Amino acid sequence: MLLAGEVALVTGAARGIGLATVRLMLQHGAKVGLADIDETVGVATCSELQKEFSRNAATFIPTDVTDSMQLRRMFQTTIKEFGKVSIVCNNAGVADEQNWKKMIAVNMVAMMESTHLAVEFMSHTRGGEGGVVINVSSMGGILPMPFGPSYSASKFGIVGFTRSMTECLERDGIRVNCVCPEFTDTAMLATASMTSEQLEMVQSVGILQPEQVAEAILQLATDSSKAGAVMTVTMKRGIDFFLFPGDPGYSSKKSKL
Numbered sequence: 001m002l003l004a005g006e007v008a009l010v011t012g013a014a015r016g017i018g019l020a021t022v023r024l025m026l027q028h029g030a031k032v033g034l035a036d037i038d039e040t041v042g043v044a045t046c047s048e049l050q051k052e053f054s055r056n057a058a059t060f061i062p063t064d065v066t067d068s069m070q071l072r073r074m075f076q077t078t079i080k081e082f083g084k085v086s087i088v089c090n091n092a093g094v095a096d097e098q099n100w101k102k103m104i105a106v107n108m109v110a111m112m113e114s115t116h117l118a119v120e121f122m123s124h125t126r127g128g129e130g131g132v133v134i135n136v137s138s139m140g141g142i143l144p145m146p147f148g149p150s151y152s153a154s155k156f157g158i159v160g161f162t163r164s165m166t167e168c169l170e171r172d173g174i175r176v177n178c179v180c181p182e183f184t185d186t187a188m189l190a191t192a193s194m195t196s197e198q199l200e201m202v203q204s205v206g207i208l209q210p211e212q213v214a215e216a217i218l219q220l221a222t223d224s225s226k227a228g229a230v231m232t233v234t235m236k237r238g239i240d241f242f243l244f245p246g247d248p249g250y251s252s253k254k255s256k257l
């Protein structure tokens with residue numbers, strides 16, 4: 001029960017990596033606010049989780065993370081229901097190169113706004129108890145993705161913002177980290193428009209299960225030594241950390257993927 005007494009707020013929680021993360025956090029004793037734009041699936045998912053765990057362990061908040069009012073309400077509702085928020089997982093995301101401005105709004109701008117709201121609601125300097133923010137990026141946020149340049153830009157933005165916010169959030173008692181998974185077996189991957197060559201590449205890289213990414217997120221939520229970490233989850237290396245020049249332990253020889 002690694003999360004007894006903690007309250008988590010997970011966006012994009014109705015399915016995929018978000019749902020796997022919610023389930024794992026519930027298994028470890030957390031109370032969880034599930035936020036998602038898909039109200040139909042979200043309500044059904046939350047009802048199943050309440051049966052599996054307990055009625056008062058989870059609540060669903062219909063939320064479009066690109067709507068500032070709804071994003072704020074997501075925090076307010078979770079705090080009203082469970083008394084606080086101590087873990088925020090900004091997981092909601094889309095992969096849509098055609099509507100790249102909307103994709104940037106969902107994947108990056110909303111993650112940035114939610115991180116700022118986490119400070120407002122969790123900071124020691126504002127009467128909060130501090131906590132941790134985990135932003136879900138992608139291996140496409142460390143390496144180029146020729147088949148999704150705008151998606152990759154949104155994910156590089158998450159890595160850059162997370163690493164840049166680390167120091168200033170220390171005074172708030174908030175750790176911020178990001179996780180960069182490789183291809184993962186969810187609806188996003190299943191519905192991605194790819195050429196046959198790209199699909200072959202996906203098969204050669206391999207496909208993770210959402211539960212593997214959830215375990216990585218749990219590690220970041222519970223390891224108080226991690227702040228500003230860029231965690232990778234790959235078929236080849238499992239859970240690892242990507243170091244950048246200037247990071248303690250960085251060596252040009254070791255930073256291989």
Ligand SMILES: NC(=O)c1ccc[n+]([C@@H]2O[C@H](COP(=O)([O-])OP(=O)(O)OC[C@H]3O[C@@H](n4cnc5c(N)ncnc54)[C@H](O)[C@@H]3O)[C@@H](O)[C@H]2O)c1
Binds near residue numbers: 016
């Ligand atoms: N699947 C992969 O291969 C993969 C790999 C690396 C990173 N990721 C990232 O993991 C995260 C989760 O993706 P997934 O693979 O579970 O995809 P998914 O499509 O299964 O789940 C994404 C969830 O986000 C929700 N969502 C979308 N737009 C939203 C919005 N505006 N407001 C609130 N919720 C919204 C969807 O309704 C859905 O429930 C995303 O940030 C994605 O970029 C996915």
Ligand SMILES: CC[C@@H](O)/C=C/C=C\C[C@@H](O)/C=C/C=C/C=C\[C@@H](O)CCCC(=O)O
Binds near residue numbers: 189205
């Ligand atoms: C808009 C992108 C969309 O079409 C596909 C998205 C699919 C999954 C989500 C994404 O986060 C997964 C990224 C996985 C990257 C894995 C390995 C990287 O090194 C990229 C390899 C690219 C290559 O070798 O050509």
